[in-house]
Amino acid sequence: MSHAVEINGLVVNYGDRPAVDDVTLMVDYGEVVALLGPNGAGKTTSVETLLGFRAPTSGTVRLHGLDPLRHHDEVVIRTGALLQRGGVWFPMTPRQVIDLTATYYDAPRATTELLELLDLDRCASTPWRRLSGGEQQRTLLALALVGRPRVLVLDEPTTAVDPEGRQVIRSIVRSERERGCALLITTHELGEAERLADRVVIMNHGHVVIQGTLDQLAGEPEVILDTSGPVDPVRLAIHLNCPVTLDGPLRLRCATTSSSDLLTVLSEYLATIGVTIVSFRTRASLEERYLQLIADERAAAP
């Protein structure tokens, strides 16, 4: 069975400049993949090529196993998309535009159901131009969901959305995944990606830096400690019998696997020097890993 989303060796040039350079990534049905990267990394160009806005310079893109340019009609009927710079006619209200969009599909979701799901009841009759940024974004997500898509492509879905709205979007992403939908989400919000994604793809300068599950991206096992006071890493390394490095004045990284014995030794040692543990993590956060990878890329650049 083919993947829901297949991008194979994709190259997209703008003039002589490559915006996307040999990108390969897959998304399966029932999977959430987050596409991360700094501005200009090539995320939106990849997504727009996937949705048939432009032809690849080389390589292939497939949605539901189909070429989005040659089989555009078949592809879009099974695909929902929330685009950056996607809009709605200014005088239209969320209810009107959802009603209208529903007529494009054979078996659409009910407007009332979507208004309730996206928490748009209160602004259902407000013209688009008077909606807040978050309400506009949730309306666009409702439009992406109208046709009961099997693939959802969400380009920066939480931009300009308040914390309550983010929670609504998160719960929709989870319920769509449970329904068997494949989701490809581009975002700058690393916390959102960490909460939602089964796999993460990090892009920079048009190419994929790394991709995998959060565990795979975290690298070698380690213990990351934030402490209430300064700790000498050399002495701690002797006590724990593993390399320890300082990562900021009150953060230590211990290159070892977490265990109850380790925790006991650690607690006893810190108690003797009058320091307490503020936080204890057994892997680097996605943000830490992301920043490290992008910094490594910059350092390696000619």
Added chain:
Amino acid sequence: MKAWWAQTRAEVRMTVRRGETLLLTVGIPVVLLVFLSVAHFTSSPTPHRIDFVAPGILALCVLSTSLVALSIATGFERSFGVLRRLHVTPLGTRRLIASKVAGVLVTEALQVAILASVALLLAWHPRGGVAGAGAALGVLLLGSAGCAGIGLALAGRLRAEVNLAASNGLYLVLLLLSGIVVPATSMPSVMRRIAIVLPPGAMAESLHRVLGQGMAPTSTDWIVLVAWAVLAPLLAARTFRFD
């Protein structure tokens, strides 16, 4: 069909609620109709000025709605990302363009009803009888399709601001060159030859012949109108960009 119909209704509803469009499609034509029929501003080939002015103003309605208003509205829809979003729905280019053309035709029906009523109040005596009315309807429909094709071709390629300027500029040029307000016979022959191969020129000339003189449009006019009605929407559909 359901999507096309719903989209068409939405297009009409938005058009009639847009103040600037109403000014362009109803306000300016009514003002011009009244002004040109009472002021001796240009020469008139007919004894009663209104009999020359009214058919030209009907052609102007088509020009303003099918070309200018449609082009500007569609250009801004592209600029505001509406068309980008529609591109990833099953509506499709053909149904979108068909809805826009249908929306334009409904708007024009309203325009023609209003303008014809005002002209009749100003003692307009259209000629040609039932056959003439049928021919005029055919001319208006073909002219609409041609103008809409040009408008969408502009809106589908140019930036919204450039398209706004280009559409308004084209409106002014075609208004003056197409024999709508200035009789084509008063213009230099080179300009006249250019004007009659463009949809507004062919429309104005045909409507003047049918409604002003009770004669049938020339075969050249029909060929010009049919050619634009077929080729311009095809060009728009082929070159239309959603982003």
